[in-house]
Amino acid sequence: xxxxxxxxxxxxxxxxxxxxxxxxxxxxxxxxxxxxxxxxxxxxxxxxxxxxxxxxxxxxxxxxxxxxxxxxxxxxxxxxxxxxxxxxxxxxxxxxxxxxxxxxxxxxxxxxxxxxxxxxxxxxxxxxxxxxxxxxxxxxxxxxxxxxxxxxxxxxxxxxxxxxxxxxxxxxxxxxxxxxxxxxxxxxxxxxxxxxxxxxxxxxxxxxxxxxxxxxxxxxxxxxxxxxxxxxxxxxxxxxxxxxxxxxxxxxxxxxxxxxxxxxxxxxxxxxxxxxxxxxxxxxxxxxxxxxxxxxxxxxxxxxxxxxxxxxxxxxxxxxxxxxxxxxxxxxxxxxxxxxxxxxxxxxxxxxxxxxx
Amino acid sequence: xxxxxxxxxxxxxxxxxxxxxxxxxxxxxxxxxxxxxxxxxxxxxxxxxxxxxxxxxxxxxxxxxxxxxxxxxxxxxxxxxxxxxxxxxxxxxxxxxxxxxxxxxxxxxxxxxxxxxxxxxxxxxxxxxxxxxxxxxxxxxxxxxxxxxxxxxxxxxxxxxxxxxxxxxxxxxxxxxxxxxxxxxxxxxxxxxxxxxxxxxxxxxxxxxxxxxxxxxxxxxxxxxxxxxxxxxxxxxxxxxxxxxxxxxxxxxxxxxxxxxxxxx
Numbered sequence: 001x002x003x004x005x006x007x008x009x010x011x012x013x014x015x016x017x018x019x020x021x022x023x024x025x026x027x028x029x030x031x032x033x034x035x036x037x038x039x040x041x042x043x044x045x046x047x048x049x050x051x052x053x054x055x056x057x058x059x060x061x062x063x064x065x066x067x068x069x070x071x072x073x074x075x076x077x078x079x080x081x082x083x084x085x086x087x088x089x090x091x092x093x094x095x096x097x098x099x100x101x102x103x104x105x106x107x108x109x110x111x112x113x114x115x116x117x118x119x120x121x122x123x124x125x126x127x128x129x130x131x132x133x134x135x136x137x138x139x140x141x142x143x144x145x146x147x148x149x150x151x152x153x154x155x156x157x158x159x160x161x162x163x164x165x166x167x168x169x170x171x172x173x174x175x176x177x178x179x180x181x182x183x184x185x186x187x188x189x190x191x192x193x194x195x196x197x198x199x200x201x202x203x204x205x206x207x208x209x210x211x212x213x214x215x216x217x218x219x220x221x222x223x224x225x226x227x228x229x230x231x232x233x234x235x236x237x238x239x240x241x242x243x244x245x246x247x248x249x250x251x252x253x254x255x256x257x258x259x260x261x262x263x264x265x266x267x268x269x270x271x272x273x274x275x276x277x278x279x280x281x282x283x284x285x286x287x288x289x290x291x292x293x294x295x296x297x298x299x300x301x302x303x304x305x306x307x308x309x310x311x312x313x314x315x316x317x318x319x320x321x322x323x324x325x326x327x328x329x330x331x332x333x334x335x336x337x338x339x340x341x342x343x344x345x346x347x348x349x350x351x352x353x354x355x356x357x
Numbered sequence: 358x359x360x361x362x363x364x365x366x367x368x369x370x371x372x373x374x375x376x377x378x379x380x381x382x383x384x385x386x387x388x389x390x391x392x393x394x395x396x397x398x399x400x401x402x403x404x405x406x407x408x409x410x411x412x413x414x415x416x417x418x419x420x421x422x423x424x425x426x427x428x429x430x431x432x433x434x435x436x437x438x439x440x441x442x443x444x445x446x447x448x449x450x451x452x453x454x455x456x457x458x459x460x461x462x463x464x465x466x467x468x469x470x471x472x473x474x475x476x477x478x479x480x481x482x483x484x485x486x487x488x489x490x491x492x493x494x495x496x497x498x499x500x501x502x503x504x505x506x507x508x509x510x511x512x513x514x515x516x517x518x519x520x521x522x523x524x525x526x527x528x529x530x531x532x533x534x535x536x537x538x539x540x541x542x543x544x545x546x547x548x549x550x551x552x553x554x555x556x557x558x559x560x561x562x563x564x565x566x567x568x569x570x571x572x573x574x575x576x577x578x579x580x581x582x583x584x585x586x587x588x589x590x591x592x593x594x595x596x597x598x599x600x601x602x603x604x605x606x607x608x609x610x611x612x613x614x615x616x617x618x619x620x621x622x
Contacts, residue, residue: 054514075520087511091533101519149519 003066005030005156005189006051011060013046013213020046022214024060028191028206030156033183035192035200038210039236045161047210048193052159053077065156080150081159084166086142088134088149094121095130097145101153120152123182140171151186160192164199176202197237201225209233225280231356234278241325245277245355252277252355256318257298260350276356281328283352286314286344288335293347300325302342312337316346374592381585388581399586409587412570416551419482419566423489424546430490431497431542432535438498439505450498457495464492465559472560480562488556493546500545500606504538507610537609544602548595567591 004027013021021043028034036044049055050062053074061070069077080101089097099117102108108116121127124144129137137145143163150158160179164172180203183190194200200207201221208218217229228234231242245254251261254277286300287293303324304315312331315324327346331337338344381400385393403409434453438446456464468488472478508531516526532539554568561569571587574580 052518054518073517074514075517075522079518081515081518083511083515085509085511087509087515089512089515089530100516104520149515153519 004028005032005065006191007061007063008047008051009061009063011047011050011062012058013043013050013055014058020213021050021057022212024213024215026208026215026218028157028189030189031187033180033190033192033203033205035194035204035207036210037194037197037200037207037236040195042210043213044193044195044210046213048081048159048161048191051157051191052079052081078156079159080153080155080157081161082143082146082150082163084162086146086163086166088137088142088145090135092134093130094126094132094134094137094145097134098130098148098152100149116152117148120148123151123186124148125178139166140175143167143175147182151182151188155188157189157191160190162193162195164194165196172199179203201237209236211236227354228278231276231278234354234356239281239326240278240354241281242356243277243323243325245275247275254353256321256323257348257353258296260353262355278354278356279348279352281313281326284327284346284348286316286327286329286338287347288338288344293345295347295349298346298348300344300346302338302340302344305338305340307337314338314344316344318346377585377592378589380582381589383582383585386579386582388585399582400590402583403586403590406583409567409570412565412567415482415561415564416567419485419489419557420547420550422486423493423550424543426486426490427493427497427546428501428539428542430494431501432539434494434498435501435505438502439508440510453498454495456492461492461553461555464488465556468556469559480560482561482564485557485560485566488560489550489553492553492556493549496545496549497542500542501535501538504535504606508534537606540609541602541606544598544605548598552591552595 006026006028008024008026011021011024011026012019024047026047036047038044046055050057051064053069053072053076057070061068063069064078089100092100095114095117098120099113102113102116105113117130118127121130124147126141126144126148129141129145134142134145143166146163163179164175167175176199179190192200192203201224204221206218206220207224208215209224210216211232217224217233219227224233225237228237228240231240234240243254243257245252245260247253248259251259252275253259257277260277285293287297299319300316301319302314303317304313306313306315310331312329314327314329316327317324325346379392380388382395382397383392384396384398434450438450465488468484468491472480472484472487478484512530512534513526516530517523521529552568553566554572557566557569558572565573567587571584574584
């Protein structure tokens with residue numbers, strides 16, 4: 001990465017004895033859609049507020065656009081924030097809210113300000129709403145006002161603190177797509193804080209997964225999903241099945257699955273390790289009667305069926321084990337959903353397995 | 358049964374006050390039934406009494422000054438209470454609220470001793486303003502606490518994020534949103550100071566306030582109906598101001614779309 005827009009080095013933050021951020025190093029490129037993902041209390045919001053300047057650091061440095069910003073207050077940073085509660089000023093109109101940050105711009109006359117406010121409202125799909133009272137808006141509209149209010153200042157970085165968590169599911173999915181489109185259109189760096197792994201996967205170029213104040217893994221969405229570095233990350237991002245395994249010379253042995261060559265899982269395990277084999281529910285397939293598979297096949301019994309309409313989740317027991325493994329299958333027209341107790345075969349490839357040492 | 362209890366309770370509270378207007382319009386100097394006839398001359402006497410006017414003027418000056426001081430101090434205390442944590446906070450806030458429950462006679466005597474014996478001050482309206490500020494602060498803090506608690510802290514952060522300083526944020530965002538609370542606190546503090554007798558009795562020198570003047574009138578039985586007339590006006594005024602204060606506070610919250618976290622009334 002050449003000259004990242006945001007560069008954090010060795011950032012630590014203590015609240016009394018509580019270690020909220022642990023040695024965070026982070027580079028974020030200009031124009032990136034970046035997500036901080038983790039469970040509540042993992043430090044993701046603290047990290048976002050550190051970039052915004054609302055939290056000072058106990059150690060380390062924050063640089064934005066090549067300038068050291070560690071001691072710069074939030075009103076002097078080229079960042080703007082969309083707050084979780086939106087923080088729309090209730091005593092001002094929509095236009096006054098959006099124009100709030102332009103007050104300080106002495107180079108603009110009133111006409112220019114008005115035009116910028118109108119453009120910003122257009123951009124978020126609220127043209128003509130300027131005269132309304134901010135309190136008369138729905139949750140989704142407030143969200144848009146908050147976006148317009150931040151974007152009208154053309155910040156280098158837009159910080160979003162769980163901006164979609166207060167919306168219902170339909171609205172959230174719609175806003176996710178709009179945010180992606182908006183970010184591609186204006187090209188500003190977005191940093192999103194979320195506890196929703198799906199939201200992070202859908203929206204981000206890269207994701208940093210945080211636990212206990214530290215970044216556990218930083219990767220592109222697809223890599224993160226396919227190659228989680230440890231079981232904690234794997235469990236937080238989607239669903240993963242785990243099987244204890246034993247290591248032989250050049251393979252691992254998982255009960256029920258048999259020998260898997262180490263080459264296939266791409267990890268060097270040492271002989272004395274007690275590793276775990278993991279795979280995603282959709283990385284394997286259940287064979288329906290009459291079907292065949294090119295690679296490995298293991299006999300199994302259906303133990304549980306969860307029907308989702310487009311998908312069905314099956315819990316299956318591999319023969320010779322009592323571990324239940326989750327497999328997700330797309331429901332295809334003309335094919336019956338399997339029943340509990342039905343005998344089936346699990347088709348899988350060594351390449352779909354992830355080895356955790 | 359419960360209905361009867363409520364009516365009895367209300368009668369116990371307000372029946373004596375309802376007697377004020379009854380005798381204020383009674384054409385006779387004896388405060389007793391049967392009534393003698395209707396008159397408005399006691400109210401007429403109020404307009405010509407210059408001592409009364411001076412006392413009223415003193416009361417208004419003292420009440421206005423103490424209300425402003427109490428609200429300024431209350432703003433600082435309430436903001437600290439809602440936004441910050443520090444060691445000994447609970448105790449400190451408790452001490453601020455304590456005058457609410459201290460016997461006024463004790464407060465009055467201690468303040469008299471402090472003012473005269475310790476600081477060697479001459480009793481004046483200034484000493485009274487200081488004392489009334491002390492008893493008004495808890496009320497102001499209670500009202501302003503509710504205002505600050507209803508204020509989303511993100512609003513102030515958003516203003517700073519959008520380029521404002523702490524000072525301009527207070528002016529542009531915090532102040533307009535807690536203004537209904539400030540007005541309510543001013544009105545209630547004003548009323549409390551206006552009605553207060555015991556401390557005023559101890560701490561005023563020759564410039565008496567209205568309640569002290571009323572008390573002095575009691576020595577002249579012929580003046581009793583005048584007191585009734587004055588009392589009627591004061592009761593209506595007090596109820597009016599308190600209603601205005603609460604109405605204003607609720608309207609402000611509603612307009613700002615904030616939750617009512619409980620006011621004083």
